[in-house]
Amino acid sequence: MTRLRIGLVGTGPWASATYAPGLALHPDVDFSGIWGRRPEAAAALAATHATTAYADVDELFAASDAVAFAVPPDVQAPLAERAAAAGCHLLLDKPVATTPDGARQLAEAAGRAGVASVVFFTLRFAAVTSAWLDEQTATGGWFTGRADWYGSFYAPDGGAAASVSPWRASRGGLWDVGPHALSMLMPVLGDVTAVTAAPGPGDTAHLILRHAGGASSTATLSLTAPVKCAGLTVELRGTSGTVVLPSWDEPTDPFRRAVDGLAEAARTGVAHPCDVRFGLRVTEILAEAEDRIAAA
Known part of the structure; x- marks a missing residue:
């Protein structure tokens, strides 16, 4: 396989700003x-990138070797199961689902079908941050870590974003x-x-x-932090x-x-x-x- 035919499920802001142009401009896709x-949104986005808008998602799967998903996680999971059953490799957004059962069913479907999969954790694919992670993993000897992401997407002074991404507004x-x-x-400290x-x-x-091997870590996660204190560490x-992770x-x-990464996994059969x-x-x-927070 020298070129992958990759279809796109989704027409929202993430699909329009990143996925569609990324697929259209990729030299090997x-x-x-x-x-x-929304058929009208699919038609408009397809016209922008000189591709086909499908009225039936299964027809898109039949015309594709792989499918990228830019939809809410609990919409993504059942559609990706269908794509896997149709023999399509999977480029998934994170989280793959918001319930363990939904994520497990998807993983099992991909395993049964023997298709490759990649979940688009952005920091794992950016050149600077992925190289830093590889270096720290090789170094080892880590006692503890922290990952703090203070986003202001839904802060009172951060703009009206709730209507743009309802699932993020509801799940936080x-x-x-x-x-x-x-x-x-x-990857650095081991499984939780x-x-x-x-x-x-x-x-x-x-x-x-707490991580396998004895290390510990903390994480602070927010989409409602004031704009002036937003940032990632x-x-x-x-x-x-x-x-510290570089900017x-x-x-x-x-x-x-x-x-x-998906193309390599599909070509070699080696899991990403x-x-x-x-x-x-x-x-x-x-x-x-989430269960611990609900019980607090």
Whole structure:
């Protein structure tokens, strides 16, 4: 397989700003078409990128070797199961689902079909941050870490974004930026073996995590932080000292790298580190944290 025919499910802001142009401009991809719940939006986006709008999602699957998903997680999971059953490789958004059962069913469907999968954890595909993560993983000896993501998407002074992404407004920072935090902590510190969580102001969630091997970490996750204090910090402390994730600004390159990762996994049959099974584990951890917060 030298070129992948990749279709797109979704027509919202993320699909329009990142996924569609990324697929249309990728030199090794044939952008096979678009399906969305609003046919008029699918037609407009398809026209912009010189591809086909499909009225039937199964027709898109039949015309594609792989499918990228830019829809809410609990819409994504059942559609991706159907795509896998049709033999399509999967480029998934995070989280893959917001229930362990939904994520597990998707992972099992991908396994039965023998299709490759990649979950688009942005920091794992940006050149600067992925190289930093590889370096720290190789270094080892880490005692503890933290991943704090203070977003202001839904802050009173952050603009009216709730109508743009209703699922993020309802599920908050735990589910939107929590996957990013776990995607950076777990490769370095190991799988999470215990979770403690408590609520903070607004949608803020505070997590304390125990990792396989004995290391611990914390994460603060929010979409309602005041604009002036918004920001991302990933820090590790261990035998070699303290390291902090460098700043990065790569709006389009990470998606291209995610497509490349999927193509490589499809070609070789070697699972990508950010495959649907890793996505399932992230969902399981976040669901446990959500239960702890609800009981607090």
